[in-house]
Amino acid sequence: MSQPAGHRDEGLIQLIDPSGRRTPNEELDPWVTDVDVDALRGLHTDMVAIRRIDQEGTALQRQGELALWPPLLGQEAAQIGAGRALEDDDFIFPSYRETGLAYCRGVDAEDTLRVWRGNAYSGWDPFGKNMATPQIIIGAQTLHAAGYAMGIKYDGGSQAAITFFGDGATSQGDVNEAMVFAASYQAPVVFFCQNNHWAISEPVELQSNTHIADRPVGFGIPSLRVDGNDVLACLAATRIALDRARTGNGPTFIEAVTYRMGPHTTADDPTRYRDANELDLWAAKDPIERLEKHLAGLGLDTAELQAGAAVVADAVAEKLRKAIIGLQDPQPMDVFENVYSQPHATLDRQREHYALYQQQFADAGSATEGGAR
Amino acid sequence: MSALTFGKALNAGLRHSMEADSKVVLMGEDIGKLGGVFRITDGLQKDFGQHRVIDTPLAESGIVGTAVGMAYRGFRPVVEIQFDGFVYPAFDQIVSQVAKLHYRTHGQVSMPLTIRIPFGGGIGSPEHHSESPEAYFAHTAGLRVVSPSNPQDAYVMLQQAIACNDPVVFFEPKRRYHERGEVDLDGGMAGPDLGSAVIRRRGTDVTLVAYGALVKTALDAATAAEDDGISIEVIDLRSLSPVDYATVEASVKRTGRLVVTHEAAQTLGLGAEIAASITERCFYHLEHAPVRVTGFDIPYPYSKLEMHHLPDLDRILDGVDRAMDRPNSLSSLEG
Ligand SMILES: Cc1ncc(C[n+]2csc(CCOP(=O)(O)OP(=O)(O)O)c2C)c(N)n1
Ligand SMILES: [Mg+2]
Numbered sequence: 259m260s261q262p263a264g265h266r267d268e269g270l271i272q273l274i275d276p277s278g279r280r281t282p283n284e285e286l287d288p289w290v291t292d293v294d295v296d297a298l299r300g301l302h303t304d305m306v307a308i309r310r311i312d313q314e315g316t317a318l319q320r321q322g323e324l325a326l327w328p329p330l331l332g333q334e335a336a337q338i339g340a341g342r343a344l345e346d347d348d349f350i351f352p353s354y355r356e357t358g359l360a361y362c363r364g365v366d367a368e369d370t371l372r373v374w375r376g377n378a379y380s381g382w383d384p385f386g387k388n389m390a391t392p393q394i395i396i397g398a399q400t401l402h403a404a405g406y407a408m409g410i411k412y413d414g415g416s417q418a419a420i421t422f423f424g425d426g427a428t429s430q431g432d433v434n435e436a437m438v439f440a441a442s443y444q445a446p447v448v449f450f451c452q453n454n455h456w457a458i459s460e461p462v463e464l465q466s467n468t469h470i471a472d473r474p475v476g477f478g479i480p481s482l483r484v485d486g487n488d489v490l491a492c493l494a495a496t497r498i499a500l501d502r503a504r505t506g507n508g509p510t511f512i513e514a515v516t517y518r519m520g521p522h523t524t525a526d527d528p529t530r531y532r533d534a535n536e537l538d539l540w541a542a543k544d545p546i547e548r549l550e551k552h553l554a555g556l557g558l559d560t561a562e563l564q565a566g567a568a569v570v571a572d573a574v575a576e577k578l579r580k581a582i583i584g585l586q587d588p589q590p591m592d593v594f595e596n597v598y599s600q601p602h603a604t605l606d607r608q609r610e611h612y613a614l615y616q617q618q619f620a621d622a623g624s625a626t627e628g629g630a631r
Numbered sequence: 632m633s634a635l636t637f638g639k640a641l642n643a644g645l646r647h648s649m650e651a652d653s654k655v656v657l658m659g660e661d662i663g664k665l666g667g668v669f670r671i672t673d674g675l676q677k678d679f680g681q682h683r684v685i686d687t688p689l690a691e692s693g694i695v696g697t698a699v700g701m702a703y704r705g706f707r708p709v710v711e712i713q714f715d716g717f718v719y720p721a722f723d724q725i726v727s728q729v730a731k732l733h734y735r736t737h738g739q740v741s742m743p744l745t746i747r748i749p750f751g752g753g754i755g756s757p758e759h760h761s762e763s764p765e766a767y768f769a770h771t772a773g774l775r776v777v778s779p780s781n782p783q784d785a786y787v788m789l790q791q792a793i794a795c796n797d798p799v800v801f802f803e804p805k806r807r808y809h810e811r812g813e814v815d816l817d818g819g820m821a822g823p824d825l826g827s828a829v830i831r832r833r834g835t836d837v838t839l840v841a842y843g844a845l846v847k848t849a850l851d852a853a854t855a856a857e858d859d860g861i862s863i864e865v866i867d868l869r870s871l872s873p874v875d876y877a878t879v880e881a882s883v884k885r886t887g888r889l890v891v892t893h894e895a896a897q898t899l900g901l902g903a904e905i906a907a908s909i910t911e912r913c914f915y916h917l918e919h920a921p922v923r924v925t926g927f928d929i930p931y932p933y934s935k936l937e938m939h940h941l942p943d944l945d946r947i948l949d950g951v952d953r954a955m956d957r958p959n960s961l962s963s964l965e966g
Contacts, residue, residue, distance in 0.1 A: 325755045325934055354757075376934030379758055394758050395717070396689055429688035431720065457689050459665035465688050531664040590939045597929050604898060608927050612939075615949060615960040 262468035269469070269483055270515055273490040276543045278551025286494035289501075293490065295556055298549065301342060301489050303567040305334040305546050308358040310571035311367045312520075314578055315357070315374070319524040323582055324374045328355050332487070332519030335545030336452050337422075338362065339492025340514075343500060344420065349406050350389040351399040351421040355452075359422060363387045367574055368581035377585050397423055397430030400449065404436040407445035407503070418503035420448040420496075426457025428473065429465045437477040437509070444508030448499040449474065451511065452486060454518035459531040474511035486516030487545040517543070590616055632815055638808040640782035641671050641747075643816060644789035645709065649679055652707060655793055657684045658694055659711030659747075668713055669749060669808055691721035698744055699728050707743045709793055714805075715750040716759025722767070729798045730773030744798045745789070749805035750778075751844050751894050752941055755934040762931055763895035768800045769872040770899075776872040777825060778802040780846035782812035784869065790820035799825075802871075804844035828875035830882065834864035837888040837954050840879060840905060842868035845892050845942060852947040863951060871901055879905065880912045887918035888954040892942045897925040924950035 273290065275281050293301075308330065315327040330337065337358025344350070344362070352359050360370045360382070369381035373392065380391035393399035403421030410417055427433050428451060440447045453470055455462050466473065471483035480502075484495045492514055499510035517540035521528050554560050594609040635643065649655045657672055663686035666673030676684035687694045691712060698708035712718045718725070725746065732740045752761030769776045775797050779785040785803070792799035823829055831846065832853050841849035846867045853863035864882050868874065883889050889909055891902035906921035924942045932940050942950075952959035 326757055373933075374757065376755060376757075376937075379933050394760075395720075426689035429690040429693065431690060431692050457660075458668070459661045459663075460686055460689065464686060525668075530666070587935050588933075590936075593927065593929060593932050593936045593939045605928050608897070611961060612927070614963065615946070618949075618960055 262472070270485050271482060271491055271495065272485040272488050273494060274488050274548055274552045276487075276548055278548055278555055280552065283491075286491060286498070289494040289497045290490055293493070295553070295558065298490070298553055298556075299558070299563065299566075301338055301493070302546065302549050302553065302563060303570050304338045304342065304358070304361065305489065305549065306564075306567035307571045307574050308337065308361050309334055309546065310575050311357055311361065311370070311578065314367070314575050315371055316520070316524060318371065318579070318582055319374070324371060325376050326523050326525055327371075327374050328523045329518075329520035330355050330357050332517045332540060332545070333452055333454055334358060335489035335549075336486040336492050336514040336516050339489040340420070340422070340450050340496045340512075343493050343496035345417065345500075347388055348418045348420060348500065349403075351403040351406070351419065352389065352392055353396075353399065353423050353427070354392045354394050355424070356392065356422050360387075360389065363389045365389070366581070367578040368585075371578065371582055372585055375582065375585060377588065397427040397432040399423065400427070400433045400436035401439070403447050403449075404440040404445055404509075407440065407447035407509070408443050410446050411443065416504060418446045418448060418500050420450055420500075422450050422452065424457060425451065425453040425455065425462040425470060426460065426465055427451070428470055434477075437474055437479055437511070440509035441478040444506070446503035447509045448496065448503060449479070449509065449511040450496070451513045453513050453515050455516075456518050456522070456532070458522045458526065459528075469513065471511065471513035479509045479511050481511035481513060483513045483515065486514030487543045487548060489545060489549055516545075632813045634811050635782050635786075635814045636809050636811050637782045637785050637803075638669060638671055640786040640812075640814045641789055641803065642673055642675070643814065644786045645672065645675060646678075647819065648709070648790050648793040649675070649683060652793075654705060654707045655709060656682070656701065656706050657709045657711065658687050658698055658701075659685075660687060660689055660694070660713050662686060662711050667711060669805065671747075671803075672711065691717055691719075692724050695721040695724040695729065695744075695746065699724065699732070699742065702742050702744055703740065707793060709745045709747065712746060712748045714756075714760045715748055715762035715764055718746075718748055718764060725768070725774070725800075726771050730771050733797070734773055741796045742798045743793075743796045745792045745795075745801050746798070747789075747801045747803060749808075750802045751804050751806060752931060752937050753806040753844065755937070757934070761937065763893065763926065765800075765802055765871055766895055766900050769901060769904075773798065774872060775799045775825070775870070776802070777870045778804065778843040779869065780804065780807070780841075780843055780867050782810070782814045784822070786814045786816070787818070787820050787822035788825060788869065791822070791825040794820060795825060802843060806844050807847065810847070823869075826870045826873050826875060828869055828878040829867045830864060830878065831867045832863070832865040834862040834886065836862045836886055837890060837951055838864045838866060838879065838882040838886045839947070839951065840866045840868055840889065840891045842871060842893065842901070845894065848942070848944055849892060849947060852944045852951070855944060856948060856951060861951060861955065868901070874901075874905060874908070876908055876912065879909060883909055883913050884916045887916055889917070889921040890924060890947070890950045890954050891921065892924040892947055892950065894926045894941055896928045897923055898928050900925055919954050919956060922950045922954045
C-alpha cells in the first residue's frame, strides 16, 4: 500500500535558494539558459512593481477608495515567473488574486483595482488581454481553462490555456472535474496552483492530506512541485508545462509552494488564526530579497538595482492613484446594461419604469406633491 | 432581556441549541478558529470542540453532502454557507438530496439540517456576495425557508430551525448583523411558530409585506408615510416556505391593498407568489392590484450601483402610492 506523502518539504524544485545561491536542477536548468542578468533584472523589476501595486491596493482600501483588496504579498515570484513564461496568445483563467498576471498582460493597474472599488465587475476586455475576468467563485475558472484548451485542440490552435487557483480551491469539485476533462481529452492546459498555505483561516492541511502536487498524478496529469518564492523555478516549470501543452502532451499541474504574507483580504484579521512566527519564517524566504541576493552574487549593486525598480514602481503607483481617485461613479440607469445582448421585454419594461421613477427626482425641485420625498 | 446584535443573537441561539442537544454539530468554512467571516460562530469551537464545530474543506457540495451523511448517522448538522453566492455549488445536494430524502424514503429518513446563508446586499461587497437566492429554495418542495429580521427572531427562529425535523434554509440578512435589539435569552425557543408571519406595525390603509433586511426599511417607510396621512400595516413574513397566508389575507381584507417588497428579482419571486395567492384569496376585497417593489431582473450589480437596485424607503413609498392610487412614478402611463 502506498502512503500519502503528507506535507514534508522535500522534493521542492528550486533554482535559487533563499540565500540567493543558484542550485542546479537537471529537469529545469535547460529551460532557463536564456535568462541572463538583464532578464533577471527584468523579473526583479516586475516583482517590485506588482508588490507596489499591491501596497497601493491596501493603502487605497484603508483610505476608503477601495471597498476591499486581496493582497498578493509574498506571491510575486509565482505570478511573475508564470506570467513571463506565457506567450501573448496563451489564455489565462485567473482567480481574484492574480494582480501579477494582469500586470504581465499589460493591464493598467487601475483597471485591476477599479473592480475592488465597486465601479465595474470586469476591468479589462478578456479578448483584448487574453485573460478572463477575475474569478471569485472558488475553482470555477479551472473548468473554463480545460474547456478553452479542448477548443484549442479541436480547432487546431497552437496556444495553451493556463488557470490559476489556490490551495483551498483544490477541494472544490470543479477543480477535480477540470482535471478529469483535461486528462481525458489531453487538453493543452496548465493548472497553476499557488499553495499559499492558507484559505482564509484554514491551513492547507485541511484541504489536502498529501502534497497537492501528488493529487493530479492520480488523474493521470504529471505535476511539478516548485518553490513558489523562486521566480526562476516558476518560470522554468511554467515553460516546461507550456511546452508539453503545445507539443500534444496534454495537461500539466504546477504546485507553486508559497505563502500569503498578508491577510486574506483587507477585511481579514489573520492574528485570529495564525502564528506570527510563521510569517517570520516566510519573510526569510521573501521572493524579491532572494533575487536581490542572487543578483548581488552576480555582481549587481543591490541599492542601484532597487533604485532602478523603484522608478518603474513609482510611475505605476502614481498613475494608479490618480486614475482610481478620479474614477467617475456609474449612472443609475447603468444598472440595466449588458444583462442580455438583445432586447428583453421584461427587463425593458423595468428599465422604462425606473427611468420614470428617476425622473421624479430630477423634477423634485418643483414637485410639491407625490414624486420623490 | 439583553441588548444584543443580530450576529450575537445568532451566536447565542447556536450555543443554546448545542447545549440542548449533543447531536447538533456546526459545519462550514472558517467557522472554527476564525468564528466565521461574520463571527457568528465566534467562540463555539473553543467551548464545544472541533468535533462539534467543524471547519470543512473549501467545497460547498462537500459540506452539504457530508451533512446529509451526518444526518443519516443521527446528527443534526447546522451548515454555514459563507455567502449567498457560494451556495450554488451545493445546489444539487440541497435540491436532489436534502429536500427530497424524506419523500424518497417514504418518511423513513429525515433531514433535520439547517442551512444558514447570510444573504442580500447593501454592504458594498464584491461579486457573488450580495445575492438573494431565496426563491430557488422556496420553489423547492421539501425545504422550509425562513428569514428573521431582528435579533430576538434570530435567536428564537434559529433554535426552532435546528429543532425542526425538516431541512430549513435559514436566510440571515447580513446587512443587519450589527443592529441591536432586546433578546430574551432565558426564553429559549419560545416564540411565534417558525412558519408564522408577524404584524410589526398596525395600519389601516395598505398592507406592506417584507422579510429579512427590508422589514426595517418597511417600518421606516411606514413611519415616513404617517406624515402624508397614510397608515401602513407592516407584516414581517419571517417564513418564506410556507407563507403564513392566513395573516396576510386577514390584513389585506382589512386594508384592501397589498404591497410586497424584496431585494430579489421580481420575476417568479416571493412577491409574485404572494400577489397571486392573495388575489385568489381576497379578490373582492382588493381596491387595487397587488404591487411589487423588488430588485430588478438583473444579476446583482457592482456595489457603486447597488443602491439603484435595492428597494429603499422612497421606492417602497412610491409602491404604496401606486397601491393607494396616489400620484406616483408611473402616473404618466395611466389613462
Ligand atoms: C464557491 C466559493 N466558496 C467560498 C468562497 C469564499 N472564499 C473566498 S476566498 C476563499 C479561500 C480561498 O483559498 P485559496 O483557494 O487557497 O486561495 P487564496 O485566497 O489563498 O488565494 C474562500 C473560502 C468563494 N469565494 N467561493
Ligand atoms: Mg490559499
